Amino acid sequence: MKRSNFLARSAGISVLLLLASPAYAEGKADRARAAIAEATGKIDAANKLGANGEVPRLQAEAQAALRTARENLASGHKEEAIAAANHASTTADLAIGEAQKNRTNAERAQRANTEAKAAVAQQDAAAANARADAAQQSAASAAADAAAARAAPPVVIAPAPPTTTVSTETVKRVATPTRTVKRAPVHRVVKRTTTAPAVSEKTTTTVTTTPN
Known part of the structure; x- marks a missing residue:
């Protein structure tokens, strides 16, 4: 030991x-x-x-x-x-x-x-x-x-028919009235003569054809 x-x-x-x-x-x-x-x-x-x-x-x-x-x-x-x-x-x-x-x-x-x-x-x-x-x-x-x-x-395509235009024109004319004056030398009597106006009417119709 x-x-x-x-x-x-x-x-x-x-x-x-x-x-x-x-x-x-x-x-x-x-x-x-x-x-x-x-x-x-x-x-x-x-x-x-x-x-x-x-x-x-x-x-x-x-x-x-x-x-x-x-x-x-x-x-x-x-x-x-x-x-x-x-x-x-x-x-x-x-x-x-x-x-x-x-x-x-x-x-x-x-x-x-x-x-x-x-x-x-x-x-x-x-x-x-x-x-x-x-x-x-x-x-x-x-x-x-x-x-x-x-x-x-x-x-x-067929062509379209022509177009016709009718124009009417009416013209009225009025004639100017005529006055006649007469004077007397002595008594100074004045006479006036008046003519009624004349009316004239004119109608014009125009036909116009326009092709299409």
Whole structure:
């Protein structure tokens, strides 16, 4: 029993000595550098995917954690540097996932928009074809009507009878009365003779024939 306790204490002391050794410290530094390099690569990849939605916030958080990791490594705080670098990597992964989701949604929306435009274009083309068919049918009908008109016998229209106009003009003339005055040389007796006016009437009838 005493021997087992002694061995356990010896093993614990050996572990503590190993952790305190320069080789172990160098190992933690390498791990910190590797974690920082991994976080840097992920952040660069996230930056290339775009910055929409939550991506800018996640990118800023990852970059801040990466700066903290580098500062901790430079100060000799290797464990803190590893933790900060891991946090930067995790946040960069979230940014990458968000950016990929945004890109997928944008591509889906673009496809839907393209399909909608194609459907509208097809409808417009169908309407244009229908109008062209209607115009062609109208032209064919007009041509048929013209051919039928050319084949039909000529229509003879009888001339209208001449128009006769009768004008009647009546003129009445009144003759001016004649007065005769006789004067006696001695007794100054004046005799006046008045002749009643004569009325003459003249009627003229004119017949005019106008051909139509």
